[in-house]
Amino acid sequence: MKKLLLLFLVFLFTFSVQAQQDDNTSTTTYYFIRHAEKDRSDATNHNPQLIKKGKRRARKWKRYFKKIQIDAIYSTNYKRTLGTAFPTSKNKKLPVIAYNPNAIDYDDFKKQTKGQSVLIVGHSNTTPRFVNAIINQEKYEDIDDAINSKLFIVTITNGKITDQVIDLK
Numbered sequence: 227m228k229k230l231l232l233l234f235l236v237f238l239f240t241f242s243v244q245a246q247q248d249d250n251t252s253t254t255t256y257y258f259i260r261h262a263e264k265d266r267s268d269a270t271n272h273n274p275q276l277i278k279k280g281k282r283r284a285r286k287w288k289r290y291f292k293k294i295q296i297d298a299i300y301s302t303n304y305k306r307t308l309g310t311a312f313p314t315s316k317n318k319k320l321p322v323i324a325y326n327p328n329a330i331d332y333d334d335f336k337k338q339t340k341g342q343s344v345l346i347v348g349h350s351n352t353t354p355r356f357v358n359a360i361i362n363q364e365k366y367e368d369i370d371d372a373i374n375s376k377l378f379i380v381t382i383t384n385g386k387i388t389d390q391v392i393d394l395k
Contacts, residue, residue, distance in 0.1 A: 252341035256360055257296075258378035259287060259345070260353050260369050261306040276309040283374060288313035290377075290394060297342035300325045302349065311347045327352035332359040336382075353378065361389050 262280035265271070276284060291314050301311040303324040311322045325335075327348060348356060350373075354366035357378045369376055377392045 253381060253383040254336070254340050255343045255382075256339075256357075256378075256380040257291070257294075257343070257345045258353050258357050258380070259310065259347055260350055260374055260376060261304070261310040261347060262287075262374050264306040273305050275305050280306070280309065280374070284310045284313045286394070288317050291345065292317060295343045296320065296345050298323060298339060299345045299347070301347040302327055302352065304349075307347045307349070311345070314345060327356065330356075332356070336360065357389065361387050365389070366391075 262276050262283035264280060265274040265277050268274070287310065296314070296318050297320075299311050299315050299318070299320050300323045301307040303326075308322060315322045325346075346353075346356060350369040350371055353376075354368055357366050357380060358364050360380050360382075366378070373393075375393050375395045377394055378389065379392065380387065380389045
């Protein structure tokens with residue numbers, strides 16, 4: 227019986243150490259984009275659709291992410307963000323998970339998405355704010371309202387955070 231207990235403890239310890247090593251070596255990658263071009267014809271409409279140019283940009287994002295592993299897609303619950311996320315979501319056969327940028331627990335989000343590659347679609351103000359929260363810095367300012375082509379990439383490996391911005395005009 228003592229041998230069986232000892233064997234069990236050795237197995238449990240080995241599994242625990244391996245799980246900790248796996249946990250420490252995982253890489254998490256976040257891709258942040260702002261929604262594509264929206265209909266601006268009615269200034270009172272707070273939930274406009276994408277215009278033709280915006281739909282083209284959404285398809286361009288789909289092509290960009292085609293060969294990139296994406297495990298989850300998050301979007302605010304607006305027509306313009308959902309419309310931007312949809313082509314990639316359909317191509318990757320992933321649901322779009324709605325999030326509220328004003329009520330998100332960033333630490334919890336990082337824990338839930340650890341080790342994944344995640345696309346997050348937001349707005350000119352919420353996207354840089356989300357990036358800043360993930361990188362633990364106040365580095366990025368709101369995106370100019372005329373720009374819909376920026377891609378923020380944040381990678382976390384072994385606790386080391388790197389970030390970059392690419393403009394895909």
